[in-house]
Amino acid sequence: MKDKIVEDLKREFDVRSCIGITKYKTTLEENNSDDFLQHLKEELMDAALYIQKLQTKEEQLPKRSLQFNGEPEIDDVIAALKKAKERGYIHFKPFIVNSQEYPFESVLRMNLI
16 A cells, blocks of 8 residues: 555655756765755745745635645644654744743744644
8 A cells, every 4th residue: 555645745756856866967866065064054044935825825715724735734844844854954042032932833823824
């Protein structure tokens, strides 16, 4: 038995890899010159923009559960980020607002549901 969701994502990775190899003329495995932490930071900044866009769009719609076109619920996103953090792939500092510290989970939950 195979999980269709996993298989779909694997296909997307394959397509993305082919596009990247064509565009950059190298594989991620062979590329040892890029600043991958900077790339990750920029991707996370883009993610924050997407969240803001969805929040803005969500404010214009009647209140409902946050689920867009089969995308994961915020709890799933937080769980995935926690797992990546536990494995040492990413690191989040607490957000500080008016001298109050907030863990990244609480910031992701703000105004989303």
